[in-house]
Structures are given as structure tokens and as C-alpha cells.
Amino acid sequence: MGDVLVFAxxxxxxxxxxxxxxxxxxxxxxxxxxxxxxxxxxGKGVDAVAAEVAAYGVSKVFVVESDALEHYVADAYTDxxxxxxxxxxxxxxxxxxxAVGKDLLPRVAARLGAGMASEVVHFNEDGTLTRPMYAGNVxxxxxxxxxxxxxxxxxTAFDAAKKEGSGAVxxxxxxxxxxxxxxxxxxxxxTKSDRPVLTEASIVVxxxxxxxxxxxxxxxLEPLCEALGAAMGASRxxxxxxxxxxxxxxxxxxxxVAPTLYIAVGISGAIQHLAGMKDSKTxxxxxxxxxxxxxxxxxxxxxxxxxxxxxxxxxxxxxLKH
Amino acid sequence: xxxLVPAKRVPDPNSTIKxxxxxxxxxxxxLKWVINPFDEIAIEEALRIKExxxxxxxxxxxxxxxxxxxxxxxxxxxxxxxxxxxxxxxxIDSLAVARILHKLVEAEKVDLVLMGKQAIDAxxxxxxxxxxELLGWPQATFAxxxxxxxxxxxxxxxxxxxxxxxxxxxxxxxxxxxDLRLNEPRYASLPGxxxxxxxxxxxxxxxxxxxxxxxxxxxxxxxxxxxxxGGRKVETVQDLIQALHSEAKVI
Ligand SMILES: Cc1cc2nc3c(=O)[nH]c(=O)nc-3n(C[C@H](O)[C@H](O)[C@H](O)COP(=O)(O)OP(=O)(O)OC[C@H]3O[C@@H](n4cnc5c(N)ncnc54)[C@H](O)[C@@H]3O)c2cc1C
Ligand SMILES: Nc1ncnc2c1ncn2[C@@H]1O[C@H](COP(=O)(O)O)[C@@H](O)[C@H]1O
Numbered sequence: 001m002g003d004v005l006v007f008a009x010x011x012x013x014x015x016x017x018x019x020x021x022x023x024x025x026x027x028x029x030x031x032x033x034x035x036x037x038x039x040x041x042x043g044k045g046v047d048a049v050a051a052e053v054a055a056y057g058v059s060k061v062f063v064v065e066s067d068a069l070e071h072y073v074a075d076a077y078t079d080x081x082x083x084x085x086x087x088x089x090x091x092x093x094x095x096x097x098x099a100v101g102k103d104l105l106p107r108v109a110a111r112l113g114a115g116m117a118s119e120v121v122h123f124n125e126d127g128t129l130t131r132p133m134y135a136g137n138v139x140x141x142x143x144x145x146x147x148x149x150x151x152x153x154x155x156t157a158f159d160a161a162k163k164e165g166s167g168a169v170x171x172x173x174x175x176x177x178x179x180x181x182x183x184x185x186x187x188x189x190x191t192k193s194d195r196p197v198l199t200e201a202s203i204v205v206x207x208x209x210x211x212x213x214x215x216x217x218x219x220x221l222e223p224l225c226e227a228l229g230a231a232m233g234a235s236r237x238x239x240x241x242x243x244x245x246x247x248x249x250x251x252x253x254x255x256x257v258a259p260t261l262y263i264a265v266g267i268s269g270a271i272q273h274l275a276g277m278k279d280s281k282t283x284x285x286x287x288x289x290x291x292x293x294x295x296x297x298x299x300x301x302x303x304x305x306x307x308x309x310x311x312x313x314x315x316x317x318x319x320l321k322h
Numbered sequence: 323x324x325x326l327v328p329a330k331r332v333p334d335p336n337s338t339i340k341x342x343x344x345x346x347x348x349x350x351x352x353l354k355w356v357i358n359p360f361d362e363i364a365i366e367e368a369l370r371i372k373e374x375x376x377x378x379x380x381x382x383x384x385x386x387x388x389x390x391x392x393x394x395x396x397x398x399x400x401x402x403x404x405x406x407x408x409x410x411x412x413x414i415d416s417l418a419v420a421r422i423l424h425k426l427v428e429a430e431k432v433d434l435v436l437m438g439k440q441a442i443d444a445x446x447x448x449x450x451x452x453x454x455e456l457l458g459w460p461q462a463t464f465a466x467x468x469x470x471x472x473x474x475x476x477x478x479x480x481x482x483x484x485x486x487x488x489x490x491x492x493x494x495x496x497x498x499x500x501d502l503r504l505n506e507p508r509y510a511s512l513p514g515x516x517x518x519x520x521x522x523x524x525x526x527x528x529x530x531x532x533x534x535x536x537x538x539x540x541x542x543x544x545x546x547x548x549x550x551x552g553g554r555k556v557e558t559v560q561d562l563i564q565a566l567h568s569e570a571k572v573i
Contacts, residue, residue, distance in 0.1 A: 011484075011485070074451070074454070074461050074463075075460060102463070102464075103463045103464070105451075106416065106451035106452045106455075107455045107461065109448070109452065110420060110456055114417075114538065115537070116446075116539065117539055132547070133544070134445070137338075137341075138339060138545070138546070138547070140541050140542075142540060143539075144539055145540060183462075184490060185488075185490055186489040187488075188487070188488050188489075190485055191487075228573065246466065246482045246487070247483070247484055249502075252442070253440060253442070253501075260572050261566070261572040271335075278550055281570075283553075284566070295552060295555070297552060299552075299570065300562055301556065302556050304559075313562065313563070316560065316563040320573065
């Protein structure tokens, strides 16, 4: 017996798909542990978000509000979240492996003296967990010793939780000592884009070094994304070269995506890139090198010069949609 | 300023990783080993800070088998001043790593810990955050830029996060973990390699530290991933559209 607590991350007052996947994971965990699945919402002015989380079939939503929690910072959030875990006798803390989840969960685990497993993709009946290692070259069965347990989950491995029932919202008082908090949030430089968010989209078009420069992303990939309603992604090489912003990187050490359609353009298919997209439903590769490793995972491979093929493809997609 | 940089020995990211048939681990025969790429970036950043300040010390810390001294020597050849290797043959998890580093940080009285965001073998991405917590220090993970204040009492760090870049300011001492864009690590020069041979590399048996390193995270077994079946090549864009529309039904 043991209860699960899901850290429910919210972005601009909304629940991203990654959070709904986290809630689904928390429910899977709770069913294995034979306990309830609760959620924690932290922040400032979060009543509406908390009510929304409650609608996704969690037992209780614990809310901690404080000025110190207005912007995410690790030390303040660790104080608040660890407090909820302790006060509520939680057996397992779960969050999605987003940038915030990755930053926060290990710190909370250390506060609790708890073992932690990252990027878990399955909670097994016998209490073990499944997670990839070595850029997905290894699928490991792992076990966390002791209690509580801390688990970050990979969003793509869990179907988003559905609205069902309504849990109770319980406000907890924050005992955050503002004077002890050291980190100061300065600013957020948002990547402006009209495209869907990479981790939310059902179609992703990614570009690699083959695009040659940033303008070509705009000239060649943007219109294809537009026509397909797709999010844009990139390889590390394209990001390192400054063609596109950092948060578009797909891969072992970037974002993991699993859309229904993933189109890799001018990407060779290094193992580190495959680690972030090989669970996509349908994979298309466009590359001028017939030997490129990306073709080994592609359902449909087109050996072609992308500067010719991509505009053609864009036109064909537009025709199809009319 | 004294900077500690933990550095882990990991398989070369370009090598092919195979799982042993009994599922007990990976096949290590013939593997090439390197410094964890993110730790290499952390070493580079520490060296740049030292160079900019015109003084200070960069101390490397490895935890693992004696073979890890090879990677620490490489770090010394890049320009680090000395290294400590905590010797153990046991598998240790990130919490244990953080506890060991905690001891070293206290013994060495460092002002800044610069480390990798993630070891590319276990892909945990935990030790830096855990160390910061154990020390009660602020943390800045996934750093793409680190700016020290003139008085060396604080740092402004740009972080690679979802949806853009975040800037935070934290007082030192602190733990900063490196992301890919922080810098491009230098290669060890020949004179650097020569010099590194004479630099101090102190080995400490893990037992001497008196730290609880019993793993909280145990690997029960390893398996190769399910192989994704490659599909087929299409000849033209028309064929591709046809396949996506009528066969895969994804557009
Ligand atoms: C620690 C570490 C972490 C990493 N993490 C990641 C990660 O998260 N994500 C990631 O993607 N990578 C990651 N990498 C990098 C990875 O190993 C590869 O270097 C990278 O994915 C290569 O990017 P690319 O395919 O765009 O470039 P390249 O490998 O250079 O491939 C470019 C491709 O474009 C094709 N091309 C060129 N011109 C044209 C044209 N006109 N038309 C059609 N095709 C063309 C070429 O045939 C080639 O196949 C990591 C590496 C390390 C060491
Ligand atoms: N055995 C080790 N020796 C030295 N440093 C380590 C070791 N394991 C982890 N680290 C450091 O902790 C960082 C994060 O590791 P991890 O939590 O395992 O992903 C790495 O980039 C290293 O800087």
C-alpha cells in the first residue's frame, strides 16, 4: 500500500500534454502500489489550474501557494514539494521529465534521501520499473530501494490522462522561508513561434545539418510545417550551428517525441538523435545519402536532394488538403 | 577561486553498445572509453573561468575503477590542476555519487562545482541537483552561459529550458551543470599531455570516506531494445505522399 503524488507542472495557467502524461503515469504507479493517486500544484494564483487537475481523476490535489513560487526555482519548489511528500506520507513521487521535472525531482529526492529513477517508461507489476539507458541502446529493469521512491517519467510512454470524476482540492500552508531561498529568477527569453509545441504535436518535421543554414529552415521547412500543421524539430548539429533555437533539439539529451508522423530532413540518424524519435508511429526520412542510418528506422525513405524534394512535398500536401 | 569538476568514465558515444546475453550488463570488450562529454564541457568552462580570473585551481573528481585515472589524466592534459579518484569497483547510483562529492567538496572547500548535466551511460541527469541539495547550495542546471560577477560572489546563468532560455542569478558557492551549448571543449595539447604526467592524481579508496553508498537504484537486468523494422524506399515525392495518405493514413 502506498500513495502516489504527481507533481503537476503548469505553463501559463495551462496543463501541457506532458503533465497529463505524468498524471496517467501516476495512476499506473498507484494501481501497482495499491494506493491513491494525488497531485500537487505549486505556484501563485493557481486555483483554476488546481481545479482542472482535479478533473483528471486524481484523488486529491494539494495546492501550495506562495509568492516564492511564482516563477519556478529549484530551491523554493524543493521546499514545497518535499514538504507535501512528508506531510502526506507519500510512497512515490512522480513527475514528467520536462526541463522543470529534470531540474526539480533529483533535488527533492536528495532532500528525502530517496532513490530515483529517471525517464521511466513503465511501472511493472512486480514493483520494478522500466527505463532506457545508453541512448536507448539498453532497456533496463530497475528497482528503487527504500521509501519514498522518486520517479521521473517519459511523457511519450503514457497516453494523456482523460477527464474523469473530480478530486478534492486541499490547500496547504507554505512554510517557505524566503530569506533562505538563494536563487533569483531574472528573465525568460521565450522562443517565439506560431508552430505547435514540439512535445504536443501529432506531426513533427525536423531538420539537420543538411539544411545548411537558418534561412533554409525558414525557406524550406517552415512552409512544410505550415502545410502539415506540424511542429518543428532539429538535430543537435543544426542547433549547435545556430540554425534554430536550443529547445528544438530532439534526441538523447534533448526532447523525446513520438508523434504519429515524424519527418527527418537532412538528418543522418545518429543514435543520439534516434533516441529522441524512434518511437514515432510513422517515420519518413529525406536524405541524399542512400546509406544514411536514418533509413534503417524510416518507414518511408526518399533518397533525394532536400532542396528539391521539400518544396515539392509542400505543394503536394497543400493539394491534398484542398 | 577553487572549482571542482566531477568527471565520469563512459563508453565513447560513437561506439556500439551491446547487452550481454545474460542481461547482467553491457559488453565492454573492445569498447573505447572517454570522459563523459558533458563533463568535458564542464572542464572547459572551469578552465576558461580560471584563465579569465588569472588564477585559481581546477580540481577533477572521478569515482570508479582505477581505469578512470585514464580519463582524469586527459582532463589534466586539458589543463586541470590536479585530480582525485575515489576508487570503487561497485556500481554506484547518482545519490551515492552526490554523497561522495559532498564529502570531497567539504574537504576541499570549493567555491563552485561545475559538472555535466547527464552521464551518457545511465542517462540519469540527477547527481548535480542532488549534490546541490546535500550542500544546501543553489543550482543552475542545463547551463548554456555562465557569467561570474566581478566580485566573484555570484553568477548569472543562462539555462536551456522548455520553450526558450531562462536566466537566473545565484550566490556562490553553487552547483552548475553544463549543457551542450556552453562551450566547445579544447583538445589536450602535446605539452599539456606531457605536463599532465607530473600532475597530482590522488587515489582514495571509497571505504576511507565513510559515506553510505548502498544503491537506492538497482539495475535488475538489461535487455536490447525492440528493433524497429525499417520500411521501404519510395522513388518520388508523389509516391511518398501516396504512401502517407493511403497506406499509413497519417496525412
Ligand atoms: C553527448 C552527446 C549528446 C548528443 N545529443 C544529441 C541529441 O540529443 N540529438 C541529436 O540530434 N544529436 C545529438 N548528438 C549528436 C549526434 O551524435 C550527431 O552528431 C547529430 O545528430 C548529427 O546531426 P545531423 O544528422 O543533422 O548532421 P550530420 O550527421 O552531418 O548529417 C547531415 C545529413 O544531411 C544529409 N544532407 C546533406 N545535404 C543534403 C541535401 N541537400 N539533401 C538531403 N540530405 C542532405 C547528409 O547526407 C547527412 O546524412 C549528441 C552527441 C553527443 C556526443
Ligand atoms: N562516477 C562518477 N564520477 C565522477 N562524476 C560523476 C560520476 N557519476 C556522475 N558524475 C557526475 O554527475 C553528472 C550527472 O550524472 P548522472 O546523474 O549520473 O547523469 C555527470 O555529468 C558527472 O559530472
